Amino acid sequence: MGDFGVYAVFGENGPPQKLLGAEGSCRVSVAVPPTVRQVVLFSSGPWGQMICVNAELNDADRIPITIGKLTPYNKCLSWEQWEEETWMDSVTLKVSLEGGNLSEADRSEPELILAVKEYTPKDMGPPLAARELKGKRKRGRMAEEDDKKEATKAGGEEEEENVCPNGAREKNTPKRKVKGQPRSSQKLFNSGAETTKMKGAANVPEETQGIVGRTPPQSAARTKSRQAKTPTHTAPLLSPSGRWGQTLCPIDAQTAILIGGQGARMQFCKDPMWKLCTEDLSWVAAETLAEGPTPEGRIGHTSIYDPESRRIFVFGGSKNKKWFNDVHILDTQSWRWSMVEAQGKVPPLAYHSCSLFRGELFVLGGVFPRPNPEPDGCSDSLYIFDPNLSIWYQPIVTGDGPSPRSGHSACVMQERKIYVFGGWDTPVCYNDMYMLDLGLMEFSAVKTFGKAPSPRSWHGSVVLSDTKFLIHGGYNGNNALSDAFVFDIDTSTWTEVALPQLSVPRAGHSVIAMATAGRRRRLSEEEDDEDVDMSGGVSGRPGTLLVFGGGDNEGNFYSDLTTVAVDDVLAAV
Numbered sequence: 001m002g003d004f005g006v007y008a009v010f011g012e013n014g015p016p017q018k019l020l021g022a023e024g025s026c027r028v029s030v031a032v033p034p035t036v037r038q039v040v041l042f043s044s045g046p047w048g049q050m051i052c053v054n055a056e057l058n059d060a061d062r063i064p065i066t067i068g069k070l071t072p073y074n075k076c077l078s079w080e081q082w083e084e085e086t087w088m089d090s091v092t093l094k095v096s097l098e099g100g101n102l103s104e105a106d107r108s109e110p111e112l113i114l115a116v117k118e119y120t121p122k123d124m125g126p127p128l129a130a131r132e133l134k135g136k137r138k139r140g141r142m143a144e145e146d147d148k149k150e151a152t153k154a155g156g157e158e159e160e161e162n163v164c165p166n167g168a169r170e171k172n173t174p175k176r177k178v179k180g181q182p183r184s185s186q187k188l189f190n191s192g193a194e195t196t197k198m199k200g201a202a203n204v205p206e207e208t209q210g211i212v213g214r215t216p217p218q219s220a221a222r223t224k225s226r227q228a229k230t231p232t233h234t235a236p237l238l239s240p241s242g243r244w245g246q247t248l249c250p251i252d253a254q255t256a257i258l259i260g261g262q263g264a265r266m267q268f269c270k271d272p273m274w275k276l277c278t279e280d281l282s283w284v285a286a287e288t289l290a291e292g293p294t295p296e297g298r299i300g301h302t303s304i305y306d307p308e309s310r311r312i313f314v315f316g317g318s319k320n321k322k323w324f325n326d327v328h329i330l331d332t333q334s335w336r337w338s339m340v341e342a343q344g345k346v347p348p349l350a351y352h353s354c355s356l357f358r359g360e361l362f363v364l365g366g367v368f369p370r371p372n373p374e375p376d377g378c379s380d381s382l383y384i385f386d387p388n389l390s391i392w393y394q395p396i397v398t399g400d401g402p403s404p405r406s407g408h409s410a411c412v413m414q415e416r417k418i419y420v421f422g423g424w425d426t427p428v429c430y431n432d433m434y435m436l437d438l439g440l441m442e443f444s445a446v447k448t449f450g451k452a453p454s455p456r457s458w459h460g461s462v463v464l465s466d467t468k469f470l471i472h473g474g475y476n477g478n479n480a481l482s483d484a485f486v487f488d489i490d491t492s493t494w495t496e497v498a499l500p501q502l503s504v505p506r507a508g509h510s511v512i513a514m515a516t517a518g519r520r521r522r523l524s525e526e527e528d529d530e531d532v533d534m535s536g537g538v539s540g541r542p543g544t545l546l547v548f549g550g551g552d553n554e555g556n557f558y559s560d561l562t563t564v565a566v567d568d569v570l571a572a573v
Helices: 104-108 130-155 517-526 566-571
Strands: 005-010 017-021 027-032 038-044 050-058 064-070 076-080 091-099 112-114 212-214 247-250 255-259 273-277 282-285 302-306 311-315 327-331 336-339 353-357 360-364 382-386 391-393 409-413 417-425 428-437 442-445 460-463 468-475 480-488 493-497 510-514 544-548 561-565
Touching (some): 005 027, 017 027, 038 091, 064 076, 247 302, 255 311, 255 510, 302 353, 311 360, 353 417, 360 417, 409 468, 417 468, 460 510, 480 566, 544 566, 561 566
Parallel strands (some): 027 112
Antiparallel strands (some): 005 038, 038 076, 050 064, 050 091, 255 273, 273 282, 302 311, 311 327, 327 336, 353 360, 360 382, 382 391, 409 417, 417 428, 428 442, 468 480, 510 544
C-alpha cells in the first residue's frame, strides 16, 4: 500500500515528480511553469482501497481547462498545449485522491502547494513555438507509425485489438494506406464478400482514417473533429466523441446515461460516461460526477435501469481480448458505483440482450470466448440475475427458442412478453422472431406478416407503444443499414416506415424513447395531474425517439443526436 503514488511529468524532458501517496495529504495544487507545454499524470503501485484520482487543469481564473480521472483501469492522463486552445500562462494542476486509508484529519487538511522541479538539458535551446512542436510531434508520430508498419510486414501479423467475437481474424497484414485510396477500404465491419464467414466489427485495418465524431452528413475531406478528442487531451467536450457499441440508458423522463463505446482506430473512448438532459438536449461529462470504482471501458455490454431501486445495472461486454461477466451498479441517487460479488455462474458475454422483468435481469444469447483453436461461439441460453440476492441462475424454459446468436434485440411488451429479433452466428444473419412468455416461461416462434426487415445484427430497437416496437439500421454482413420497420404484436405484422431522420446508415447505435421539453409542456397543459412515464409520454402516450452514435462501415463513427417524434413514426405505419 505504501508503494502507491501519483506522479506528474512536466514538459518533454522533466523528471517524474511525486504528488500524492497512500498516506499524507489527499489534495495537491501545482503551478505549471510557462515554459512547460505538456503535462503527464500517472499512478504507480497497487491501488488497494484507493478509488480514483481526480485531476483538473485550471487557468488563472481557476476555471477548468480540462478534467480527467485516474482509476485502477485508466492509470495515465496527458495534456498538451497545442491541443488546448485555452491553455495560457498561469496554468494550475489540481489533484485529489479518493478512498484509501486517509483519515478525516487528512481530508480536512488544507490543499498542499507544490513547486515544479524543472529540468533543462545543457544542450537544449529555448522552447520551440507551439506550431513547431506540433509539426515535430506529428512528424515523429508518423515516423513511429511507419516503423511499426514496416516491422509488422517483416515480422508477420500484428496482434489485433478487440477482434469482434465470432468473427474470423484477418489473415493478411493490413497494407499501408495509399494516398487517394477509396473510402470503401475504411470498414467498421469487413465485407461478407471477402470471406464465407461474416467478419467482426473490429477487423479494421490499422490505417483506417475514418471521420470521427461526425454528425452526418459532412464533407468527407474533414478527417479530424474536435468532438473526436477526449477529456484527457482537450478542453472540456460539449458532447461525446463518435462511437459505436455503447449503451444509452434512460433513468427518468429528463435524463439518460451514456456508457462505454469504441471509436476511430478501434480505440476505446476515453470519455466513457455522459449524462444527457432532454430539457435542452445537452450533454454533461459524467465520469467524474460518480464516485466509486467505474467499469472498465468496453463495448457489447448492456445497461438497464430499474426504476424501483433507481439503479443502473451494467453487465458483460468485451475489450480487446478481455471478456466480462461482471455486474456494476450505479446508484443514481448517491451517484456511486459498486461492483457486485454475485453467486452462481454466468459466462463472460458480449452482444447479448438484457431485459428487466419484476426487478430481475434476463440475459439472453451473446458471444462467449472458447479456448483456442476453437472460434468464439454464440449462446442460446437464458440467465437471470436477482439483484436482491446477488445471484445468477438459469430458469427452466420450454418451447421453441431462438438458435444461438448475438447482436440481436429484445423488447419487453405489455410487461409480460419479450420479443427477440435478428442477430447473427457466423456465417448467418437472422431476421426471425421469437417470443418469450414471462408468465409461462415458454418460447415460441412468431409467424409474421408483411414485409419483414432483412437479416441483420447490431440494429437499434425501441418500444413505441403497448403493441408496437421499432427496428432501425444494423449490419447485414456487408453493409450498415438505414431502413426502419415497425412491428405490431396484435397483428404480427411488419410495416416499413420511411422518415428522413432515420435515413443515415448506422450499426451499433442507440435508440431510446424519451419525453423532450416541448412534448412535456404540451402534455402538462392537457393533463396536469398525470405522471410522465419512462417511455417518454404521459399514461403510455408516445414521446420522442433519440438516436445516438453508431458507425456506417465506411470509417465514420457518429456523435450526433437525432430526434424524431414517435407520433410521426406511428403515423407512417
